[in-house]
Amino acid sequence: MxxxxxxxxxxxxxxxxxxxxxxxxxxxxxxxxxxxxxxxxxxxxxxxxxxxxxxxxxxxxxxxxxxxxxxxxxxxxxxxxxxxxxxxxxxxxxxxxxxxxxxxxxxxxxxxxxxxxxxxxxxxxxxxxxxxxxxxxxxxxxxxxxxxxxxxxxVLSREDASPLQVAQADAILHRHPFGAEELFTQIEPTAAAVAAAHWLHAAAVTIAGQSRLHPARLLTEVDRVKAAARDSLAEIIGAMNAGSSPWQAVMPMIRNALHVAEGHLRGVAQAKHRISAAEDLISKAHDNHPELNLGLESVYLPISPINPTRPALDLLENLLTGIHSCWALYTHYADTFSGREPDGDPPRLRRTEAFLTEVRRAAAARRSHLL
Known part of the structure; x- marks a missing residue:
């Protein structure tokens, strides 16, 4: 505005x-x-x-x-x-x-x-x-x-995504699967998030084939992914593994966050799930660290896995972080299976190119499911 x-x-x-x-x-x-x-x-x-x-x-x-x-x-x-x-x-x-x-x-x-x-x-x-x-x-x-x-x-989060903008974002990610400035300066963030979800799933499928881990478990292997981002990425990957399109996986999350920003809680079942998770956390804390004296009043409960004040941009950043994390896992498993420690830029560069080639192939195979 x-x-x-x-x-x-x-x-x-x-x-x-x-x-x-x-x-x-x-x-x-x-x-x-x-x-x-x-x-x-x-x-x-x-x-x-x-x-x-x-x-x-x-x-x-x-x-x-x-x-x-x-x-x-x-x-x-x-x-x-x-x-x-x-x-x-x-x-x-x-x-x-x-x-x-x-x-x-x-x-x-x-x-x-x-x-x-x-x-x-x-x-x-x-x-x-x-x-x-x-x-x-x-x-x-x-x-x-x-x-x-x-x-x-x-910079605005939208409750819908322009098919033209999704296609443009997909083209940018094909050139730069790790993301590029154009995603933040030329594309509406909701459309960019839809395309990025498509490429995250392609990256997850790629690393799953190498690591033999289920795609939904991949992000638990990466320590540097913050907890809130891990929740949103797990939700996206889980929905797409169940057959949802990137649009179907992304839009409910952004719409719900927009409702939260305006003071409305939509999806009571999901809220109950988050409350139950908080209660479990408190129970475990009482058992392991009774000196903390945690209670429901002292626990901050995230109503949404993405920031309600900037949901589409926050989700887009999370998705790009997820793609980077998949690359980090790919190089880790490549080193493990080769029996060698990372030995400089040329081998790492080759592994990166191999990862990007496989991700582009996986993304192309599911392009018809983009919307």
Missing amino acids: TRYAVDQVRNALIAYWSTGIGEVATTVAELPPGPNALRLATCLTELSQACWRCYTHPASAADQHGPGSIGWYRRRERDAFTVVVPALTRHHRPVNDASSATGVEKIAYRVGRSLHALGAPRVTARIITEVAAELAAIEQAELGDLRARARQAV
């Missing part, structure tokens, strides 16, 4: 947004003197947030679509894009429209009232151009095109 601020030295309205490797800023308009500039900046930020939420939470991703359902409300919010720009020049909402207006529409009218309070026609004209550009960027991102201003979508 785009954030707006006031440069108080120049008394100018500034817009800035993320690009995956930093933030860019642009001057929107020079402002007249007065106390209303900050209110305008706040309203514009809220409008951008509400509109980009239509991108991250599309109606197509909702479980229900009948009248009054979540899908129905999301569709109304997205349809309200058509009234946003006209609302900027109206500081009063029609009386008969007050109760039925969407959240997007209400915020647009608040922007209109802030512009009316400024009383600066030139500023209003610049804001209309600015808001139209923001809406166009969202529509462009919905089509899977993250160039220019739509690039800000690379």
Whole structure:
């Protein structure tokens, strides 16, 4: 989303947004003197947030679509894009429209009232151009095109994944199976995570064939994988071993984390499982370390295996860590089976190339299951 601020030295309205490797800023308009500039900046930020939420939470991703359902409300919010720009020049909402207006529409009218309070026609004209550009960027991102201003979508977690973006991420991972900066700067993170899950499974299948370990057990062999990442990776690999596509394995985890971020717990059975695991941990601690005096109140229970504030990016990072871990296991078992210790860069380089060749072959064999 785009954030707006006031440069108080120049008394100018500034817009800035993320690009995956930093933030860019642009001057929107020079402002007249007065106390209303900050209110305008706040309203514009809220409008951008509400509109980009239509991108991250599309109606197509909702479980229900009948009248009054979540899908129905999301569709109304997205349809309200058509009234946003006209609302900027109206500081009063029609009386008969007050109760039925969407959240997007209400915020647009608040922007209109802030512009009316400024009383600066030139500023209003610049804001209309600015808001139209923001809406166009969202529509462009919905089509899977993250160039220019739509690039800000690379830091947003979405409840759906663009097939075009998944294909682009898959092409990047074919060139760079360990990951590349383009995954974080050119691809929406949900789509990148779907593709990365596909490549993690290919890496797990590759190392499983060499180590004779079941793919679900592989990550328990790697000490450097943090516990939270291990949980998410085990869940992904387990789902795909059971026949799920990468999309089917990734999307429920990201969607659940997004619900947690908004204060909702979805999947009571899974929550019960996590609570039971915490109770088992406390019980074992009492038996082995009674001096710790652990209790349910003192144990932090992760509601989601990925960070709810940035779920898609967190999962993508975990998946790439998993691919690196598979490579580390591959080289370890290659050294073990050859009866030699690692002996320098050339042999390691050959083993890395062999690993990448096998991973690419495994990924190609399952490409039809990518979505």
